[in-house]
Amino acid sequence: MPSANNPRVHAQIPAALAAAVGPTTKILAIGSVTAKGTPEAIAPVLPFEVRATVRNHLAGKIDQWFFQTEGYGVVFIMNATSTMEAHEILEKLPLGVAGMMEFELIALGPLAPLAMLIGDPPQS
Amino acid sequence: MTRRNSLRWRSLARLGVFAAILMTSPVASPAQTAANAAQPLSPDLVVPTTKLLAIGSFTAKATPSLQKSILPAEVRATVRLYLDGKIDQWYLQQDQSGVVFVMNLTDPQEARALLDRLPLGQAGLMEFKFIQLGPISPLRLLLTDTAK
Numbered sequence: 553m554p555s556a557n558n559p560r561v562h563a564q565i566p567a568a569l570a571a572a573v574g575p576t577t578k579i580l581a582i583g584s585v586t587a588k589g590t591p592e593a594i595a596p597v598l599p600f601e602v603r604a605t606v607r608n609h610l611a612g613k614i615d616q617w618f619f620q621t622e623g624y625g626v627v628f629i630m631n632a633t634s635t636m637e638a639h640e641i642l643e644k645l646p647l648g649v650a651g652m653m654e655f656e657l658i659a660l661g662p663l664a665p666l667a668m669l670i671g672d673p674p675q676s
Numbered sequence: 677m678t679r680r681n682s683l684r685w686r687s688l689a690r691l692g693v694f695a696a697i698l699m700t701s702p703v704a705s706p707a708q709t710a711a712n713a714a715q716p717l718s719p720d721l722v723v724p725t726t727k728l729l730a731i732g733s734f735t736a737k738a739t740p741s742l743q744k745s746i747l748p749a750e751v752r753a754t755v756r757l758y759l760d761g762k763i764d765q766w767y768l769q770q771d772q773s774g775v776v777f778v779m780n781l782t783d784p785q786e787a788r789a790l791l792d793r794l795p796l797g798q799a800g801l802m803e804f805k806f807i808q809l810g811p812i813s814p815l816r817l818l819l820t821d822t823a824k
Contacts, residue, residue: 573768573770573772574768576770578767580729580767580776582729582807598814598817599817601814602814602815602817602818603818605812605814606815606818616778617812618727618729618809618810618811618812619721619723619809619810619811619812619813619814620807620808620809620810621722621723621724621725621808621809621810622725622807622808624721626812627729627807627809629765629778658731658769658771658776659769659770659771660767660768660769660770660776661767661768661770662767662768663754663766663767663768663775664768665747665750665751665768666751666755668747668748668751669751669752669755
């Protein structure tokens with residue numbers, strides 16, 4: 553999954569930026585309700601979802617959590633080092649098990665171009 | 677066991693029973709009815725927008741030579757936005773498709789105006805989409821002590 557083709561990746565990435573990519577330190581998880589997740593269907597599951605989410609926060613897996621104020625979904629910034637690791641955590645959440653919520657996962661790392669400010673050579 | 681500890685354990689036991697009921701009940705208990713009636717953007721789930729998620733992606737126009745010449749200026753302008761308190765968190769997308777910012781702004785138009793003025797934005801090499809963020813409102817379901 554981490555190496556899956558991403559249509560958003562432009563083929564032409566500058567070599568300097570490509571070489572500067574550091575470790576994956578967080579996973580951005582954008583959760584959206586599926587067509588199956590009608591308000592009526594979600595309501596009885598939501599109390600379980602909340603508790604499972606809090607448990608993941610307490611376990612250090614979910615670092616930051618937000619509600620999408622336009623629409624109906626969530627955004628998590630997760631302490632995971634691969635999208636696969638994050639996927640395995642999120643697919644166990646009740647709304648995920650019920651097929652009512654899907655996550656787009658984006659692997660994040662330090663803002664590597666900052667290295668330009670300190671004159672360091674790009675890290676491989 | 678001291679009286680204080682005893683009370684604490686009894687309190688925990690009550691919580692355990694409550695949690696067990698919540699976790700095993702296939703249908704909503706009466707106490708949950710109000711919460712379960714929550715519709716999307718019902719009063720229970722409505723929260724203010726407090727942050728913006730900005731997802732920046734290189735456009736098809738972004739050739740390596742163009743990006744390379746602009747990147748140093750882009751970094752400096754980004755740091756200035758951070759120092760102005762506009763950018764709260766910054767990340768690189770590991771697939772090298774762009775950046776992700778968490779911004780201390782609530783209006784996507786204001787954020788777009790700021791980010792479009794960055795060198796990559798001015799050159800049409802990076803585009804942003806925005807998601808308005810607020811407190812994780814379903815947490816309100818845990819506030820069983822406050823009837824709404």
